[in-house]
Amino acid sequence: MVGGFSDYHVTSTERKISSQVAEDKAAAGFKSLSDNELIDALKEGYEDAFFEIVNRYQNPIVNYLYRILRDYEEAVDLAQETFVRIYFAVERYRNDYSFSTYIYRIATNLAISELRRRKRQKLLSLTGLFKREEQEQEEFDLRDSAPSADAKILQKEMKERIASAIYSLPEKYRLPIILCDIEGKSYEEVAKILNLGLGTTKSRISRARGLLREKLKDYFGDERNRL
Amino acid sequence: MKETGSENLEREISQLISRLEKVKAPSDFTFKLKAKIAAEKQKRDRRKVLLIRLSYALPALIAVLSVALFTYFLKERNEDLASFRENQITKESPSLERDYKVENVTTLNREESSQKVQNQTKEKVKREGASVAELSTGDKDSSKSASVVRANERKEKIAQFSRTEALSVPETAEFSSGKSLETPALERGDAKISFSEILKQIGIEGSFEEQGGFRVRFLKSNSVAERAGFKTEDLIVAIDEKVIGKQDMYFEKLEIKKFKVKRGAKELSITLKP
The missing domain is CATH 1.10.10.10 (Winged helix-like DNA-binding domain superfamily/Winged helix DNA-binding domain)
Structure with missing residues (x-):
């Protein structure tokens, strides 16, 4: 998964065509794409699109979680968990609302779970x-x-x-x-x-x-x- | 004015908070994230493989279990059947033993009864002989024939009585209980040789009489029976002191020696010569 387009396996003619498209997109650069376009690219198997999303959201999400939890390590862990969830649940993502709302909602849910866990187990x-x-x-x-x-x-x-x-x-x-x-x-x-x-x-x-x-x-x- | 004042304060608070410095993600955030995703992928792959294996293993396991259960129940059933049969056999065997016991008792009683009958008949014959002797002084022919007829009738009655007594001896072996017993096991064919078969072997063929006994109808020439002195129309009344009824009887392998035979009015004892 670490790779990007190089790891994207081509198995058929269709895939070959889409890989050409992917190369074009890569040439154009993912930076110019919107969040939803990046998600679409990720759905097609372009992992670099995902890491462009990570680059865009890692700092705001870490900051947000840090302000909620006041624990930097925990905030970083939960931010990574947020991205892992997005990566594996990308097929379920719908463009009904903005990606920003989606990612913050996931991060919020994780933070709330953590706060409840802390409260419950008194693990401060x-x-x-x-x-x-x-x-x-x-x-x-x-x-x-x-x-x-x-x-x-x-x-x-x-x-x-x-x-x-x-x-x-x-x-x-x-x-x-x-x-x-x-x-x-x-x-x-x-x-x-x-x-x-x-x-x-x-x-x-x-x-x-x-x-x-x-x-x-x-x-x-x-x-x-x-x- | 108050509202604007509070709004201003809110705005000031908001500005104050927004000035808090932004915390940044560590530089290795993406690297660690990639590692985490790779680990998660492996985990999911393993889960998938496990699921695939389970999808094969579960039906196999179920099949093996069902076969094992089937064989187990089959075995159980066979054991049950075997134990059931054993039970039946053990249930039957005491009755067989009992039958044999009864048979032994009955044979003993028959022996006793036949001895008694013999004694009684001897006594009666003697008495009647005496009465015949007494009567012979008078009307010899008529009285003799009348007394012979009476004696024969009595003898037959006694024989019948002895047969019924012998057959109706109860388990307790009370000789004169009067209760009729079921056909003994030997007579039901559990033993080896039948009476008629024994007779056939020694060269006698014939039929059972209604009053009891076996009537000799045909004698094989130069047979053991003929040599022993059997003649056609003889009525075999007892064999080795066992009274013959109107039905075929079954014996275990016995060494038959003595036959009690009625020839006309006479009663003879015939011993087989080897």
Whole structure:
């Protein structure tokens, strides 16, 4: 599977013709193709089309999953799992909605499963817990005991604080706000990804922002200008 | 104003969040993904192969199992049949034994009865002989013939009585129980040689009489029977002190020596000469 067109086995005249088409496509480059066209190419057996999709979505998906889970390794693993699922379920993919929505939905489902698993088995690693507590403590300490710290450190501290505040949000508020404000998805897209109504999505995002403002009110007024 | 204020705050929060730095995928993301996909493919191929093997193996397994079960049940059935037969045989065998026992008892009783009968007949014959002697002083011819007729009738009655007694001896071997017994096993043909066959072998042919006994109709010339002194129209009443009934009897291999024969009014005892 590692190869691309070279591994695409030609067994008949038809295949030979399509391989010619594939070569043409390869010559044109997959980069110019839309997501759905790339999926069609993958359905025809062009694995390079799949890796073009991977190139396009790997960073947003890893970022999205990282913001949900706050565990980079886990986020990378789940992102890879997302692509594996897309690869093996490509025949089942329909062009009813955009590929972006499709891939985010898969990633979201995997993330939710992981969060539930964590909740159920209480598998939050002890190191992760301590780290978070330490970080929180550190953030408090830093703020109190570092009036002379430079702007960069404060900026980093503030980002950590915001990330922690997002992670502390309940799941139903965390997912829409990440999709909307971090991934830059529209309300409609968020609604489709999370399989919610548009009104529900909007209210949840608004509520999430309100909760964040509550959590960051001590810092909001003073620190926001430094970011 | 409040709404616009909250909207502004929301926008500010949104902007703040959007400024969070984007986490990037590691540089080996694609490489690891390819390896993962290859591993998954292998896994799926193995599963497919396993499924194919199962699709062949399962029917084969089912066939083998069904054959094994079939043979097992067949064996069970045969064993059941064998045990059933054994049971039947064991059920039958005691009855056979019992029959033989009964037969032995009956033969013993017959011997006893025949001895008794003999004694009785001897006594009666003596008595009648005496009465005949007494009567001979008077009307000799008429009285003699009348007494002979009576004596014959009595003898026949006694013989009949002894036959029925001998045949109707119960299992408990009570001689005079009066209950009729089923035909003994020997008479049912379980034994080897029949009475008529024995007679045939020694050169006698004839038929059973209604009153009991075997009437000699034909004698083979120069046969054992002829040499022993048998004559046509003789009535064989007993053989080795076993009373002959109106039906054929069966014996085990016996060394027959003594025959009790009625010739007219006389009763003779004939012994076979080897």
